[in-house]
Amino acid sequence: xxxxxxxxxxYLAAVAGAADEAALEEVRLAALGKKGEIALKMRELGxxxxxxxxxxxxxxxxxxxxxxGALKARKAALADAALDERLKAxxxxxxxxxxxxxxxxxxxxxxxxxxVTAIFADMGFAVAEGPQIESDWYNxxxxxxxxxxxxxxxxxxxxxxxxxxxxxxxxxxxTHTSPVQxxxxxxxxxxxxxxxxxxxxxxxxxxxxxxxxxxxxxxxIDRDISMAQLKWVLEEFCRAYFEVxxxxxxxxxxxxxxxxxxxxxDIRCSWEGGQLKIGEGASWLEILGSGMxxxxxxxxxxxxxxxxxxxxxxxxxxxxxxxxxxIPDLRAFFESDLRWLRHYGxxxxxxxxxxxxxxx
Ligand code: PHE
Numbered sequence: 635x636x637x638x639x640x641x642x643x644x645y646l647a648a649v650a651g652a653a654d655e656a657a658l659e660e661v662r663l664a665a666l667g668k669k670g671e672i673a674l675k676m677r678e679l680g681x682x683x684x685x686x687x688x689x690x691x692x693x694x695x696x697x698x699x700x701x702x703g704a705l706k707a708r709k710a711a712l713a714d715a716a717l718d719e720r721l722k723a724x725x726x727x728x729x730x731x732x733x734x735x736x737x738x739x740x741x742x743x744x745x746x747x748x749x750v751t752a753i754f755a756d757m758g759f760a761v762a763e764g765p766q767i768e769s770d771w772y773n774x775x776x777x778x779x780x781x782x783x784x785x786x787x788x789x790x791x792x793x794x795x796x797x798x799x800x801x802x803x804x805x806x807x808x809t810h811t812s813p814v815q816x817x818x819x820x821x822x823x824x825x826x827x828x829x830x831x832x833x834x835x836x837x838x839x840x841x842x843x844x845x846x847x848x849x850x851x852x853x854x855i856d857r858d859i860s861m862a863q864l865k866w867v868l869e870e871f872c873r874a875y876f877e878v879x880x881x882x883x884x885x886x887x888x889x890x891x892x893x894x895x896x897x898x899x900d901i902r903c904s905w906e907g908g909q910l911k912i913g914e915g916a917s918w919l920e921i922l923g924s925g926m927x928x929x930x931x932x933x934x935x936x937x938x939x940x941x942x943x944x945x946x947x948x949x950x951x952x953x954x955x956x957x958x959x960x961i962p963d964l965r966a967f968f969e970s971d972l973r974w975l976r977h978y979g980x981x982x983x984x985x986x987x988x989x990x991x992x993x994x
Pocket of ligand 1: 811890924925946
């Protein structure tokens, strides 16, 4: 068998000259691929006499092994070189001083959540949490909103996708923080005093509505809790939150399936000169929904309604943030405009406390 020496020289040189992995692969195919030159030579072995084959076989195998070995070595060398390149390009001097990017600020929603939490913590409310993707049962049924109840329509719910053929009720993006009432009572039983701040979702978008917004739920259950305590707690809250000495609340009869009786609560205010003032004036601003927890809701959460009773309320965090800090458009809350964040943001290390001041 002739020309093996030539083939050897040709392919070892080609391997050595391949500049990258793609070029190397081309060399491999030309030599050892199905129609590669060395592969074709190996096929010729079949037509040889045993004596010829005894000589040519080992030589061909040797050649193939040698080219294969060279390919492998070159591949490893190319990979090493590429890594070296990267290390050279991506090195970082960790001893350099940090680059100033200006001052970050705390978002008004975070600030107000902290303020609200501090005020209610002061009154003995712990913080409870629940998932944002909620089951139909927690978001609706357990709150006395059965299927076909008209309140379901009012919630403009986002539904999660179901697998084809799955006819169970789909999970939803929770439309309010009220399902956390159920979760907290089921987990802790009564008596209980919790608030539950968090994100909620409804299909709605205008100057005062965004598809995601924030609520804080309040829940107090004991043996003899009444509307009177609800009123006191909310007045205390408003005085502390709006940082005014005088507030006046108005309870307006309303309806929620999960409370009975139910009340929407307005706060007295004035809009003189376009400036909102809380606690004085002739206008009223709705700030929350509330009521006495419905016996069916207690039962759904495993709390005996013949022994326990109490109040619940739900308040829009973004809404009370707009009111306190004079922010006119809710949509701007979620646009991540740095200029807006700098203007309305809060210093990062000022933790709101009731005794130390909430917003100063
Ligand atoms: N979940 C109600 C809403 O989103 C608010 C609410 C909470 C009302 C608790 C009463 C009691 O509108």
